[in-house]
Amino acid sequence: MRAGPLEIRPAQSLALAAGRVMTLSVREYSVLVALARRSGRIVAREELFALVWDGSLRPGDRSVDVYVHKLRIKLEDALPDWRFIHTHVGFGYRFSSEPSHPFHTRATTR
Amino acid sequence: MRAGPLEIRPAQSLALAAGRVMTLSVREYSVLVALARRSGRIVAREELFALVWDGSLRPGDRSVDVYVHKLRIKLEDALPDWRFIHTHVGFGYRFSSEPSHPFHTRATTR
DNA sequence: CGACCCTTTCACAGGGCGTTCACGCGCTCA
């Protein structure tokens, strides 16, 4: 499974960032795989929770947000110039590997 | 079989650290080979146990941990500047020869 | 029979992990 410089090997429970092994917790890895498998789609919190936690999301449960955050930090840490997890307010998260600064050399002054 | 300054000769049941013969017990050697053959991937405790002990891991059995520990000590003893067996909490162990002090991966500014 | 080594088990300690809470920002919409 590939997404830009990110590679996931489900058979080995391994994630590689630019060839380097990432150290992820079980939950982190699980969330990453769930999102990456649905790359390009928006995955609702409910759906993501059901996939990873295997149950239905209770109101007020922030687990999903917290783990998306943890993942973002490790991904940002390993691949500073890429963005993978995109927020769609009110809908959920969407996985897609994108360079941080696509083209856009000139700052949009005003 | 090579991994940095570590060499394994299965034909002779020998392990050499920087050319010097390591004195390993049968189990120790067996664990080392099992991991080294799967270098780069994460080997679950269950899998490792099945490979070396030839059976299924009973809950609470710490044999694997203990022998990984013994191996680490001997490897550390023979090659202080290298790390070979890496822990992936919740997943298992991963064999990979790495210098002790690489560059230091980006301080977590947080 | 005794000494030694290997293997397994036990017990304790430490750290990592998962969950939850609290706070605050930013987006959205009226």
Place this chain on the structure above:
DNA sequence: TGAGCGCGTGAACGCCCTGTGAAAGGGTCG
């Protein structure tokens, strides 16, 4: 522009997993 909600983010906390030293059990060899 103000209010409200959704989400980002840091931290606390208990539990589980792993690290680690020690002791028990068993086999081998002199």
